[in-house]
Amino acid sequence: MAEEMRIVLRNYGKIDPLEINDYIALDGYKALEKAKAMEQALLIADVKKANLRGRGGAGFNCGQKWSFAYQAQADQKYVICNADEGEPGTYKDRLIMENDPHTLIEGMAICAYAIGATKGYIYLRGEYPFLVSTLNAAIEQASKKGFLDKFSIEVRSGAGAYVCGEETALIESIEGKRGEPRFKPPYPPAEGLWGKPTIVNNVETFANIPVIVDKGGEWYASIGAPSYPGTKVFTLTGDINNRTFFEVPTNTTIYELIYKFGGGIPAGKKFKAVQIGGTSGAFIPTELLKTPVAFDAMSEIGATTGSGAVLVLDETRDIVDVVTRIAGFFEHESCGKCAPCREGTARTHELMHKLNEGFGSSEDLELLDRLGRVMSISCLCGLGQAAPAPVLSTIKHFNADYYAKLV
Amino acid sequence: MDYKAIIAKYRDTTGGILEAFNAVQKELSYLPEEVIAEAARIFNIPAAEAYGVATFYSMYSVEARGKNVIRICESAPCHIAGADEVIAALERELGILMGESTVDGLFALEFTECVGQCQATPVITINGEPFFDVTAAKVPGILAKFQK
Numbered sequence: 001m002a003e004e005m006r007i008v009l010r011n012y013g014k015i016d017p018l019e020i021n022d023y024i025a026l027d028g029y030k031a032l033e034k035a036k037a038m039e040q041a042l043l044i045a046d047v048k049k050a051n052l053r054g055r056g057g058a059g060f061n062c063g064q065k066w067s068f069a070y071q072a073q074a075d076q077k078y079v080i081c082n083a084d085e086g087e088p089g090t091y092k093d094r095l096i097m098e099n100d101p102h103t104l105i106e107g108m109a110i111c112a113y114a115i116g117a118t119k120g121y122i123y124l125r126g127e128y129p130f131l132v133s134t135l136n137a138a139i140e141q142a143s144k145k146g147f148l149d150k151f152s153i154e155v156r157s158g159a160g161a162y163v164c165g166e167e168t169a170l171i172e173s174i175e176g177k178r179g180e181p182r183f184k185p186p187y188p189p190a191e192g193l194w195g196k197p198t199i200v201n202n203v204e205t206f207a208n209i210p211v212i213v214d215k216g217g218e219w220y221a222s223i224g225a226p227s228y229p230g231t232k233v234f235t236l237t238g239d240i241n242n243r244t245f246f247e248v249p250t251n252t253t254i255y256e257l258i259y260k261f262g263g264g265i266p267a268g269k270k271f272k273a274v275q276i277g278g279t280s281g282a283f284i285p286t287e288l289l290k291t292p293v294a295f296d297a298m299s300e301i302g303a304t305t306g307s308g309a310v311l312v313l314d315e316t317r318d319i320v321d322v323v324t325r326i327a328g329f330f331e332h333e334s335c336g337k338c339a340p341c342r343e344g345t346a347r348t349h350e351l352m353h354k355l356n357e358g359f360g361s362s363e364d365l366e367l368l369d370r371l372g373r374v375m376s377i378s379c380l381c382g383l384g385q386a387a388p389a390p391v392l393s394t395i396k397h398f399n400a401d402y403y404a405k406l407v
Numbered sequence: 408m409d410y411k412a413i414i415a416k417y418r419d420t421t422g423g424i425l426e427a428f429n430a431v432q433k434e435l436s437y438l439p440e441e442v443i444a445e446a447a448r449i450f451n452i453p454a455a456e457a458y459g460v461a462t463f464y465s466m467y468s469v470e471a472r473g474k475n476v477i478r479i480c481e482s483a484p485c486h487i488a489g490a491d492e493v494i495a496a497l498e499r500e501l502g503i504l505m506g507e508s509t510v511d512g513l514f515a516l517e518f519t520e521c522v523g524q525c526q527a528t529p530v531i532t533i534n535g536e537p538f539f540d541v542t543a544a545k546v547p548g549i550l551a552k553f554q555k
């Protein structure tokens with residue numbers, strides 16, 4: 001069985017996050033030095049070879065994204081760290097920033113060198129105000145040591161909007177606007193912040209970079225599942241004995257996450273369902289627990305790896321009630337820019353509420369299912385496209401729970 | 408500090424209106440109309456746009472509210488960990504309902520989605536500071552810290 005393996009959390013608990021010398025003593029910033037001695041294209045090629053895929057949820061190949069921004073011709077390019085971490089049940093990015101801010105800064109600095117950017121931003125969710133000083137202190141220490149000689153980083157705080165985790169909404173927010181997603185294309189590596197080529201990567205993605213540069217892309221590609229290699233941090237919540245976090249290779253199965261790392265279900269109760277990837281993830285039944293947590297394996301069962309949130313429900317939980325709460329989340333967080341999402345999330349919540357209160361009919365259930373399928377293909381951004389996943393997956397796998405509540 | 412001085416600090420921060428609003432709210436707990444007008448002037452955008460920003464983000468309030476903003480996480484992990492009991496306890500203790508402020512202007516009670524402290528559900532935050540594994544019994548003690 002798989003063991004825990006720490007790459008992005010390698011320094012967790014080992015260093016004082018506010019002391020750069022601790023980080024340096026554990027070989028910190030050596031990867032940046034090494035990267036700067038490499039040709040940009042070769043550096044990017046190595047990151048590509050690592051096959052590191054974005055840890056913010058979409059799973060895009062990181063090196064490939066960098067190569068787009070590298071090839072773009074512009075007088076100014078930007079590197080943005082997505083530290084919006086809004087997916088309910090997720091706190092992995094906070095763990096990294098709180099305990100090892102320099103690994104993020106080093107990762108960003110390597111990216112900046114690779115694509116030719118001189119300015120960077122960390123977009124920090126408004127719910128993490130206590131991290132502003134940690135990040136600023138780390139940035140200041142790194143520049144004093146000369147690690148940020150050609151690259152400056154500014155921390156920008158959000159103000160409570162889940163959709164701002166979507167990269168173009170995030171860019172709008174840094175520009176001082178309402179955080180509404182843009183139409184894509186153009187994608188940020190071509191036209192991002194203030195219209196300039198921009199790389200947006202997740203905190204966990206950046207935290208992998210120093211280790212990849214240090215040990216080489218080939219080494220990284222050999223860990224975990226070949227199509228989504230490396231490790232992933234999972235945060236376990238709900239009905240689980242070990243309500244904590246684990247960093248594991250990506251070929252770990254859901255079963256191992258829950259029963260080995262998570263220690264199983266408390267109070268001798270039985271497992272009912274698990275939702276992985278956050279609130280926009282699918283609910284997964286017992287039969288599918290042997291699935292590896294890697295991106296493509298999860299896609300095959302209609303689920304996602306997402307942010308790595310793992311919400312476990314035991315046999316006593318009312319799944320229709322939980323999904324109703326989740327539908328409320330999406331109604332609240334829909335930005336209102338596109339009609340399918342603005343209307344769809346409201347109607348979904350309305351129908352779920354009706355069903356949950358015991359007033360729903362089988363026609364309502366069918367309508368909900370159809371609405372969900374329409375939303376998943378017609379909404380402008382990932383928020384509306386993924387919002388129906390919990391509804392659709394529970395109608396599919398936990399149909400009896402819905403039927404029990406019909407009039 | 409006066410709000411004009413706070414906003415002026417971000418004059419040269421491109422796109423810095425959120426930073427300015429965040430800083431003002433730290434002092435005033437909400438964004439009065441004159442703050443929005445002043446921000447529009449400083450950042451050289453129409454007042455409607457500044458108002459659009461102020462009403463987009465859930466942490467901003469354009470209406471006066473209590474000085475200490477209590478936010479209760481109602482996302483699924485907190486929901487199933489018993490957030491409802493915490494809500495009931497806070498409402499009882501403060502004598503107000505969710506979305507309201509106390510008459511002495513000391514507290515505002517709001518919902519929030521996940522605040523990223525899901526290792527210790529249910530969670531509430533007061534002025535951004537998180538409190539962990541909150542129970543009805545813990546509520547009076549937590550509030551006492553802010554009642555001085």
Ligand SMILES: Cc1cc2nc3c(=O)[nH]c(=O)nc-3n(C[C@H](O)[C@H](O)[C@H](O)COP(=O)(O)O)c2cc1C
Nearest residue numbers: 054055056082085086165166167201202205382383
């Ligand atoms: C509604 C929505 C919310 C998102 N929230 C986040 C988030 O909180 N953090 C994050 O890194 N990516 C989030 N993303 C994904 C980003 O759009 C983007 O794919 C990511 O930041 C790219 O970085 P990566 O390739 O390193 O994952 C979100 C996407 C959507 C559609």
Ligand code: FES
Nearest residue numbers: 480485521522525
């Ligand atoms: S779900 Fe409540 S803090 Fe994350």
